[in-house]
Amino acid sequence: MQAKLLGKVNFPVMLAPMVGLSHVAFRMMLRDYLPVGATTLWPTEMLNSRKIPKQDLAAHPMSLKGEGETELWPQILGNEPEPIKNSIAHLKEWGAEAIDINMGCPVKKALRHNYGVALMGDIKYASDVVRMAVDGGDLPVSVKIRAGLQNDQSFLKDFVLSLEDAGADWLTLHPRIAGVKRRGRADWEQIAFITDILNVPVVGNGDVQTCDDVFAMLEQTGCYGVMVGRALTARPWLLSQVGEKLGFKGVLGDKDFKIPQTPQEEASEYGRSLLKLLIWLKIFYEENPGLIRFKFYVKTSHVWLNFGHSFYSKVRVCKTYQETKQVVESFFSNSTITMTQKTDLRE
Numbered sequence: 001m002q003a004k005l006l007g008k009v010n011f012p013v014m015l016a017p018m019v020g021l022s023h024v025a026f027r028m029m030l031r032d033y034l035p036v037g038a039t040t041l042w043p044t045e046m047l048n049s050r051k052i053p054k055q056d057l058a059a060h061p062m063s064l065k066g067e068g069e070t071e072l073w074p075q076i077l078g079n080e081p082e083p084i085k086n087s088i089a090h091l092k093e094w095g096a097e098a099i100d101i102n103m104g105c106p107v108k109k110a111l112r113h114n115y116g117v118a119l120m121g122d123i124k125y126a127s128d129v130v131r132m133a134v135d136g137g138d139l140p141v142s143v144k145i146r147a148g149l150q151n152d153q154s155f156l157k158d159f160v161l162s163l164e165d166a167g168a169d170w171l172t173l174h175p176r177i178a179g180v181k182r183r184g185r186a187d188w189e190q191i192a193f194i195t196d197i198l199n200v201p202v203v204g205n206g207d208v209q210t211c212d213d214v215f216a217m218l219e220q221t222g223c224y225g226v227m228v229g230r231a232l233t234a235r236p237w238l239l240s241q242v243g244e245k246l247g248f249k250g251v252l253g254d255k256d257f258k259i260p261q262t263p264q265e266e267a268s269e270y271g272r273s274l275l276k277l278l279i280w281l282k283i284f285y286e287e288n289p290g291l292i293r294f295k296f297y298v299k300t301s302h303v304w305l306n307f308g309h310s311f312y313s314k315v316r317v318c319k320t321y322q323e324t325k326q327v328v329e330s331f332f333s334n335s336t337i338t339m340t341q342k343t344d345l346r347e
Helices: 024-031 081-094 108-112 116-121 123-135 153-165 188-197 211-221 238-246 263-284 287-304 308-315 321-331
Strands: 013-015 042-048 072-077 099-103 141-146 170-174 202-205 225-228
Touching: 013 024, 013 042, 013 238, 024 263, 024 287, 072 081, 081 123, 099 123, 116 123, 123 141, 123 153, 141 153, 153 170, 153 188, 170 188, 188 202, 188 211, 202 211, 211 225, 211 238, 263 287, 263 321, 287 308, 287 321, 308 321
Parallel strands: 013 225, 042 072, 072 099, 099 141, 141 170, 170 202, 202 225
Antiparallel strands: none
């Protein structure tokens, strides 16, 4: 990536900003699987620029950060100069090293306020929002987009070129149109398309579930990096697998860690990763908000697990951290539990 996109970044995989998931506890657990010597970007959950300037970011549950956390890359919703400017200043004091503008969220709440993918309906308006962020601070600015509101490649070309002209340092493309949300197949050809026409780096996102998918996207699209979302909740060691292929040695959090090779070993490691996540949740969150986050995490990731629905049904009724820990340990004591490589579930 270019110097403004944090020249120290040397690893092609990054976590996606996900509401309810990309919180400090998940980031800290995931860092345990990052190869020694690897540096990537770390997002926050989606933050609202109208609220950020008034928040104590060091204490707010959506912007908590771990001791020594670096390469933080918060994502914001915004469409007005003053809130964006004040948000960037506040986030820089908090520790942000770059800012991402969300132009991809298709949920109704964001659309009502002309946030997220709604900004893709007006090229000039969207480019103005990027200029607001670029002019409002001195941090690198990226934009996460979808393929648009309709399948219109000519529009997509004009749109991404306008963001580049407005000063965006890099773009992330999730190549589905807004209306399909996560259904259907992500069209990686669109990632290749904008990679070819832009001078700034492009990060690809969508349908990456395995280590092989990471390298396939890099090869097929020519993109700079690969953003992975829900699959990292099920397979956090994907970072280790990518690192091994790239020649990195060992992982940060556990020098004795061995990358799981079989479906049974993957299931066991998934269970261990959940116990690690529980430890981090207990550090940063009181029991009720922590369990809400844990249950949502399992709801997201259990679809890759054999008997995952049974596991989730046990977790969702837990009322304490200790009870949850016991359920995880008991369930994964069964050596016949396996994980699948891929899932077609998109909702």
